[in-house]
Amino acid sequence: MNSTFYIVIAYMATMIVISLYVSFKKVKSSEDYHLAGRSLGPLMMAGTLAAAEIGGGSTIGVASKAYGEWGLSAGWxxxxxxxxxxxVSFIAPFLRRSMATTVPEILARRYGTPSHMISTFLSLCTLFVATAAQVKATSSIIETISGGDFVTVTVMVAIVVTLYTMMGGLVSVAFTDIVHICFITVGMAIAMPIIVHGAGGWEHVVSLAEARNPTQLELTKVGWKTIGGLILMYFMTFSTGQEAVQRYFAARDIKTARLGSFLCSLLMALYGFIPAIIGIVAFAHFPDIKANQAMPMAAMKFAPMLIAGLVMASVVAATMSSASGNLIASCTLFTKDVYQKYINPNASDRTILLLSKAVVGVMGIASLYIALNPAIGIIDLLVFGFTMRSAGPFAAFLFGFIYKNATKNGGLAAIICGSVVAGIWQYLGEPYGLMSLVVGSAASTVAFFAVSMIERSMGVPAAPPAISAENVEQNRLSELR
Incomplete structure (x- = not known):
């Protein structure tokens, strides 16, 4: 074991200690555990939202794609x-105003039980996959810097992430996320030029990379269809994904939800191409490594020990934070949309809190099973999960806030049609270069408006609004507190 490995372990231990301390001080109820007491300010919200999304896919995954088929354009x-x-910032007020706890809860209000059950199932499956991707990314780092066995390292990471999440829920994650996001953005911004310099300078890296593959440095190598598809994918998955939307639900008020979202988007755009550049450095110098090892290998080879250790520690922290956020979202969905809705509607707050922690443990084990499959890539896992979670519910969820003539069957048809079409398109290998998420969401939108308009013309009443007068009053009272 080298010194970098011990820096990573020390950082992980520090985050767990912080999480323990905050959980004892702040977690008094299930609302604290799931929504941080709806008290997040703009900076806290921006930090925890960014930390939830800048994880394995945005660090190890991007460097891996830059090393592989996407080249520098992986930064997109x-x-x-x-x-x-x-x-999503423009729909943030609707999300916060709903006073909901989960995404399926909103769909249930408008479209009824069938829509609620399908969306809950899709969301839970996706969060399994997303958690597995973050565990896999964390394991790739520790495997590289320690030389340990992948299976052993993955099991260790899954145990740490699961325990970390069980301690304090979203309130402790929000506090530690601020530390994580400072390390990952500032640390990587400092480390990237040091790594490039250590690799012989940018011109030398370019010459080596172009000698291996002349197209590796093209900014649009991934293609404009994919870039447009990624924007649409993220808009849909951030506006319908429990792990992201839960942060909007937890904002102090509507203004905070919008401002925090704007700040997060700026932070992610500035961070953009940093991991892709590190991946190109690895591509130029290490032709025979695993793609997932691109970032840790470049950091360890071309940066001083302290810088390499901090980079690896911050990436581990980011992936752990994303995994933790996914696990919290999973347990919130299960306890609120399965247990409390269909099994025990009168469950006490203490029962919900204890059940939430137990569910985190079970879902951690399920995610570990997926992560141990060596044939599945990190970004491939995330894109597949996001597609199946968002393609169907997207139109019903988003337009459900603003389209008054939506019917219950219109929402249900959108969810089913979009999910089926996306799944079939994925199975066919995404013909014509169109992402499954794009095709599925288009089908979902057509089905939503077509069925709603046909039913309304037949005299079928519109579905009840997603945001009631009671929700508006709850918002007013919360903002007065």
Missing amino acids: YVVCAGIGIFL
Whole structure:
């Protein structure tokens, strides 16, 4: 074991200590555990939202894609995420005003039980996959810097992440996320030029990379269809994904939700191409490594020990934070949308709190099973999960806030049609270069408006609004507190 490995372990231990301390001080109820007491300010919200999204896909995953088939254009993966968050800022007031706890809860209000059950199932499956991707990314780092066995390292990471999440829920995650995001953005921004310099300078890196593959440095190598698809994917998944939307629900008020979202989008856009450049350094110098090892290898080889250790520690922290956020979202969905809705509606707050912690443990084990499959890539896992979670519910969820003539069957048809079409398109290998999420969401939108308009013309009443007068009053009272 080298010194970098011990820096990573020390950082992980520090975050767990912080999480323990905050959990004892702040977690008094299930609302604290799931929504941080709806008390997040703009900076806290921006930090925890960014930390939830800048994880394995935006660090190890981007460097891996830059090392592989996407080249430097892999940086668009993060920039597109920033654009997606920016677009979500405009619907943030609707999210906070709903006074909801989960996304399926909003769909249930408008479209009824069938829509609620399908969206809950899709969301839970996606969060399993997303958590597995973050565990896999964390394991890739520790495997590289320690030389340990992948299976052993992955099991260790899954245990740490699961325990970390069980301690304090969203309130402790929000506090530690601020530390994480400072390390990942500031640390990587400092480390990237040091790594490039250590690799012989940018011109030397370019010459080596072009000698291996002349197209590796093209900014649009990934293609404009993919870039546009990524923006749409992120807009849809951030506006319908529990792990992101839960942060909007937890904002102090509507203004905070919008401002925090704007700040997060700016942060992600600035961070953008940093991991892609590090991936190109690895591509130029290490032709025979695993793609997932691109970032840790470049940092360890071309940066001083302290810088390399901090980079790896911050990436580990980011991936752990994303995994933790996904686990919290999973347990919130299960306890609120399965247990409390269909099994025990009168469960006490203490029962919900204890059940939430137990569910985190079970879901941590399920995610570990997925992460141990060596054939699945990090970004591939995330894109597949986001597609199946968002393609169907997107139109019903988003337009459900603003389209008064939506019917219950219109929402249900959108969810089913979009999910089925996206799944089939994915199975066919995404013909014509169109992402499954784009095709599925288009089908979802057509089904939503077509069925709603046909039913309204037949005299079928519109579905009840997603935001009631009671929700508006709850918002007013919360802002007075």
